Amino acid sequence: MSPAAGPAIETDGLTKRYGETTAVSDLTMDVDRGTVYGFLGPNGAGKTTTMRMLTTLVRPTSGTARVAGQPITDRDAVTPHIGYLPEEPPIYDELTGREQLEYAAGLRNLPEAESSERIESMLDRFGLREDADRRIEGYSKGMRQKVGVIQAVLHQPAVAFLDEPTSGLDPRAARTMRETIADLADQEMTIFLSTHILPVVDELADEIGVLHKGTLVAQGDPEELKSRAETGEARSLEEAFLEVTQETPEAEERSAEPSIE
Numbered sequence: 001m002s003p004a005a006g007p008a009i010e011t012d013g014l015t016k017r018y019g020e021t022t023a024v025s026d027l028t029m030d031v032d033r034g035t036v037y038g039f040l041g042p043n044g045a046g047k048t049t050t051m052r053m054l055t056t057l058v059r060p061t062s063g064t065a066r067v068a069g070q071p072i073t074d075r076d077a078v079t080p081h082i083g084y085l086p087e088e089p090p091i092y093d094e095l096t097g098r099e100q101l102e103y104a105a106g107l108r109n110l111p112e113a114e115s116s117e118r119i120e121s122m123l124d125r126f127g128l129r130e131d132a133d134r135r136i137e138g139y140s141k142g143m144r145q146k147v148g149v150i151q152a153v154l155h156q157p158a159v160a161f162l163d164e165p166t167s168g169l170d171p172r173a174a175r176t177m178r179e180t181i182a183d184l185a186d187q188e189m190t191i192f193l194s195t196h197i198l199p200v201v202d203e204l205a206d207e208i209g210v211l212h213k214g215t216l217v218a219q220g221d222p223e224e225l226k227s228r229a230e231t232g233e234a235r236s237l238e239e240a241f242l243e244v245t246q247e248t249p250e251a252e253e254r255s256a257e258p259s260i261e
């Protein structure tokens with residue numbers, strides 16, 4: 001884990017514009033170490049853009065952020081401390097599952113004995129052992145996803161960014177994934193979890209942030225979010241999500257305003 005103290009992720013005014021589009025607007029947030037942060041938002045809200053900035057793949061237009069204590073402008077400093085499962089896991093069709101994981105471990109300079117033990121235990125956990133020596137080109141979507149997740153956390157990063165980790169998984173594998181995420185958080189890994197599957201977030205997240213049109217519109221622990229501010233009345237996470245991301249005439253007007261470079 002990272003030697004630096006402080007939050008696992010801290011952003012200050014993080015903003016990304018693509019021409020006229022403000023994908024992420026003035027995002028200021030902290031994520032505590034060893035917690036699961038559920039990052040929600042409708043399609044196009046800016047979740048992937050945020051994760052790409054925090055994983056140093058995209059440069060912010062303005063604002064700053066630190067991940068594991070390192071500034072995101074310093075890719076070499078950040079990369080050893082993070083793992084990233086993007087929507088399409090970066091894996092090679094021509095390799096076998098085991099070779100892909102060995103390759104990923106090599107990129108992270110993991111000692112061989114340590115990495116092969118971890119690879120075998122993760123292959124076992126995800127029921128991939130029998131298929132581990134088959135080429136990935138013959139893998140199903142779910143099998144590819146499992147390899148993608150395993151390689152994202154193999155080096156036990158301080159912070160793992162997981163974009164839809166249960167995507168394509170059957171119910172048993174999805175449960176294994178949820179248990180794995182909980183175990184990793186227990187071992188002090190910080191998990192930044194983006195998904196549209198609200199029960200997964202409800203079960204796992206210590207804190208939830210909801211992004212809407214690039215802006216963080218709600219943040220709190222699941223219970224806070226599910227309690228209506230005005231009345232304290234309970235609502236489901238789905239109801240809370242729909243309410244905070246509702247289109248109001250004022251919000252429409254704001255988003256129609258031209259962005260200032």
Ligand SMILES: Nc1ncnc2c1ncn2[C@@H]1O[C@H](COP(=O)(O)OP(=O)(O)OP(=O)(O)O)[C@@H](O)[C@H]1O
Pocket residue numbers: 018021022023041042043044045046047048049050
């Ligand atoms: N490379 C790019 N060039 C131009 N616009 C982009 C680019 N990447 C993202 N955008 C725009 O930024 C906004 C946010 O997109 P982003 O992919 O971050 O959303 P998201 O919350 O991940 O959505 P989804 O849930 O559908 O995956 C969208 O309006 C999108 O069209």
